[in-house]
Amino acid sequence: MxxxxxxxxxxxxxxxxxxxxxxxxxxxxxxxxxxxxxxxxxxxxxxxxxxxxxxxxxxxxxxxxxxxxxxxxxxxxxxxxxxxxxxxxxxxxxxxxxxxxxxxxxxxxxxxxxxxxxxxxxxxxxxxxxxxxxxxxxxxxxxxxxxxxxxxxxxxxxxxxxxxxxxxxxxxxxxxxxxxxxxxxxxxxxxxxxxxAMPPLAVRQIKEVMRLGADAPLDAALALERKAFQLLFASRDQKEGMAAFLDKRKPAYEGR
CATH class of the missing domain: 3.90.226.10 (2-enoyl-CoA Hydratase; Chain A, domain 1)
Structure with missing residues (x-):
């Protein structure tokens, strides 16, 4: 074993x-x-x-x-x-x-x-x-x-x-x-x-921003958060997640 x-x-x-x-x-x-x-x-x-x-x-x-x-x-x-x-x-x-x-x-x-x-x-x-x-x-x-x-x-x-x-x-x-x-x-x-079951890119960005921002000055950490937030709007998962919410259906996240 x-x-x-x-x-x-x-x-x-x-x-x-x-x-x-x-x-x-x-x-x-x-x-x-x-x-x-x-x-x-x-x-x-x-x-x-x-x-x-x-x-x-x-x-x-x-x-x-x-x-x-x-x-x-x-x-x-x-x-x-x-x-x-x-x-x-x-x-x-x-x-x-x-x-x-x-x-x-x-x-x-x-x-x-x-x-x-x-x-x-x-x-x-x-x-x-x-x-x-x-x-x-x-x-x-x-x-x-x-x-x-x-x-x-x-x-x-x-x-x-x-x-x-x-x-x-x-x-x-x-x-x-x-x-x-x-x-x-x-x-x-x-x-x-x-x-x-959550969108993988959002999960990854949350973990990364929290880990890197924990010991950074607040202004720098907030800037890091904003950039990650903005970046996620380039993902297919963001479009899928919001469309699924509006359509009242279960989203299918791809990590893309």
Whole structure:
């Protein structure tokens, strides 16, 4: 069995499932490499319009694999070029939904934060416990967490290493929604299927503008939004969507 399995459960939707249950889906080099390879392939696949990433009912991913890190030296980490692997996920133009049951700790929490929407089970736990083993997050855990929940909540999580429960994560803005544990994957797939039925160019532009505009000055971000808005009027999908609305029929989007 592959350490990352790929499925096509719904029209336009790809599912990536972490498959290291014996290690609570810890993100070793093989898992990160497979995730990156799948993300690059799915980004280029025109039949895929949304991606769901999940683990199992006990763990989304319980962090990095410390067996690969305990004796590593700085040059070892430099040569591993893990930022290139993570970039394949961060730069994916397709919407990503994380379906989180159980633990999302360390690299697992960072992986969830690479998604665009996070659906969490009521029993899920999110945390960045790296400080407890003498290090700190290294795949966006400080910066993405800060931007998601603000300085004071992020500092508490990062400096204590204490995880937060799903409902608290939702209240602080780290989670999109919380559902019963047994409904997590189904809800994530339903959201992905809904997104997959939307006009792909509009979906792509929304994700791109939000990602690039988040850290830009407001005037620059608004200008980026206006240009993307105007560009969509050159698409066949815009003409189809508005015509279908006026004709009171279901639109047929092509991504053109």
């Amino acid at each position: 592959a350490e990352v399995e790929i499925e096509r459960p719904r029209s336009g939707v790809a599912l990536l499932r972490l498959n290291r249950p014996e290690a609570r889906n810890a993100l070793n080099t093989a898992v990160r490499t497979l995730l990156a390879e799948h993300m690059r392939a799915l980004a280029a696949d025109e039949t895929v319009r949304a991606i769901v990433v999940t683990g199992d009912d006990k763990a989304f991913a319980a962090g990095a694999d410390l067996r690969e890190m305990a004796e590593a030296m700085p040059v070892d980490l430099l040569l591993r070029q893990t930022h290139v692997v993570w970039a394949a996920i961060a730069d994916c133009p397709k919407p990503i939904v994380a379906a989180v049951n159980g633990y999302a700790l360390g690299g697992g929490c960072e992986l969830a934060m690479h998604a665009d929407i996070i659906v969490a089970g009521e029993g899920a736990r999110f945390g960045q416990p790296e400080i407890r083993v003498g290090i700190m997050p290294g795949a966006g855990g400080t910066q993405r967490l800060l931007r998601a929940v603000g300085k004071f909540k992020a500092m508490k999580m990062l400096l204590t290493g204490e995880p937060v429960k799903a409902r608290e994560a939702e209240a602080m803005g780290l989670v999109s929604e919380v559902v019963p544990d047994t409904q997590v994957l189904e809800r994530a797939l339903a959201l992905a299927e809904t997104i997959a």
